Amino acid sequence: MSVVTFRWSRFILRLGGCLFLWWVLTGGRASSWLIGLPTIALALWVMNRFPQAPFWPISVAGLLRFIPYFLLQSVRGGVDVARRAYSPTLPLDPEIIEFPLTLPAGRPQMFFLNSVSLLPGTLSADLNGTTLKVHVLDRKVDPQLGQLENRVAQLFKCPLGSEK
Template identity: 45%
Template sequence: MLALIGRAALFAGLWWALAEGAARDWGVGLVSVVLAVATSAWLWPPTTTRLSPSGLLRFLVFFLWQSVRGGVLVARLALHPRLRLRPEVRRFRLRLPPGAGRVLLADTLSLLPGTVSAGFGEDDLRLHVLDRDLVVEADLRAAEAVVAGLLGLELERPEVTGA
């Protein structure tokens, strides 16, 4: 119930932004919020995953900072008078459980410095890396940890291979 109230507040805020604060639209807004909460409860039942507020803050800070880094870095490469790239396709072993977390990680990595997600394997994610010296495993693991924190997911221990 608490989760649904939280969602209603979120959708109400969303409506407020969409209507640009216009008070006369709240009739439609109210109907929309109720429908949105109902749809979200159906598609994404509140018990499965919970967004953590502190995790969200950490994700946003990480994401904003890394996307600025990513944009600046690729822009500098693009503008460099002697363009030199050493791209590769890398396999990144996933420690997140299948589902929303993996998708969010793939999307996040596509926007972070030097990597574009290029397909899921069984338990790995293929990444196109713009320059192999630029991207270190630690950055990717940091993104994974932040996504896990946001969705309250457990990371599988890296030593464990297979069942």
């Protein structure tokens, strides 16, 4: 497939996806297209204007390993925050820590950033290049960001920075 054919195919798929999404969101009302068509044109322009990150497919085996980890960490995170909220004796010692990312840019990195908040007492605060700032509720507790990064790398079958 030539580069031109690939670009047109990608454009047609995006156009179809945007049209379908707008139709679903508006319940197919004809009057909505007055705003919808310019909005879709702007969205397509933005999508094509900025460079695309490499596509990293999701590994089925990695997904099957990530789901139980995600569920367990979500429950642990919720219990930890609830315990801290209702227990005045549990001290808070918040801090912003920096974590050097080794995941490649694109989907793996964004997935990691969004998943950090599922860990007990953590929240993604800022991304500056390849350094993630994370707000932790207790600086004495290891947020296990490296373990999460490894899980995400397995999910996307991508190498970490030291493995490239």
